[in-house]
Amino acid sequence: AIPEFDDLPSVEGMPQGCAWGIFDKDGKKDLRGTLNLLTPEVIAAACKEARDGVSISLNWPLNAFKFPMPGRIDPVHKVMKLSEAGLSSGEGWDDEITFNTQKTSQWDSLVHWQDPKTKLAYNGIQVTKEALSVSSTEENQMPTLDHWHGAGGLVARGVLIDFKAWYESKATIDGKTGEDAICQPFDGHRITVSDIEAIAKHQNVDFQPGDVLIIRTGMTEVLEAPTPADFAKMAQMKISGVDGTKETAKWLWNQHFAAVAGDSWAFEALPPLNEKGEPAPLEELVLHPWLLSMFGMSIGELWDLKALSAHCKKTDRYSFLLTSAPLHIPGLVGSPPNALAIF
Ligand code: UVW
Secondary structure (H helix, E strand, O other): OOOOHHHOOOOOOOOOOOOOOOOOEOOEOOOOHHHHHOOHHHHHHHHOOOOOOOEEEOOOOOOOOOOOEOOEOOOEEEEEEOOOOOOOOOOOEEEEEEOOOOOOOEEEOOOOOOOOOOOOEHHHEOOOHHHHOOOOOOOOOOOOHHHHHHHOOEEEEEEEEEHHHHHHHHHHHOOOOHHHHOOOOOOOOEEOHHHHHHHHHHOOOOOOOOOEEEEEOOHHHHHHOOOHHHHHHHHOOOEOEEOOOHHHHHHHHHOOOOEEEEOOOOOEOEOOEOOOOOEOOHHHOOHHHHHHHHHOOEEEEOOOOHHHHHHHHHHOOOEEEEEEOOOOOOOOOEEOOOEEEEO
């Protein structure tokens, strides 16, 4: 059994709750983190969720983010006739894609964000550009997404926590109307553990070890067609998401989630708050270092959860089989998840 947060063996120089070494095997440093919780038994149980024959894609189009994000280029999709590519004089097409993996639905691998104090990634690994620039997964010693393929990708039970739907139904009951009754994902809602537990109860769903927790704020829905008022809110960088505290991190570990994901920009609420509860710069994100570097728990962001939410509401069922296979590129830091929810 995996130790609880407070019982994790201490790691020299790191705070209590650092899970480095927990999944190491045969003297080898683990590179897949909490995906190790996806044992054949857990996967077989997850597969039982697929009983209605309905599959829903959770992938936002690669070009859905329609405005600039500093440092992250827009995707370029170039199509060409086979003859133009010099391949053949026959009829047919090829295409080429250039994109930043953080600008659409994505997984953050365990190297995406390091522990700010030691500058080390998951399992105490020192990440370098050279070490990420490998030509095969076999030689890749970095905990990146290509290692998922050796274990058959991600197959797990997914649980949707529909914060937006819950917030709006509560607002209606409280007699709120108009803007006040809408969950605006750029209003900086900080989703607490008690909120998550209350929503799970409201949706009549439980959590099981190896689950992937998926949280909806409604963000991709707003990003698809932002109004001037949305842009004004966005400029303030008050992004709804999970409340980034050590207590939240502890709870996420103790649920034994295999991974977490959501439709929000950063999964955790922005701006991060410092220990005094004051807004802090981005470098002080709380859940990114706890989840990615301390626990080895991948984070999914900007997933498209609108159709999933509608289906869960219609069927009153919030758990499903989740499959995901990132791109298979040695040293891959982030990737579209190619995620499907299957009922
Ligand atoms: C942020 O941009 C805050 O997070 P990420 O780099 O994971 O997208």
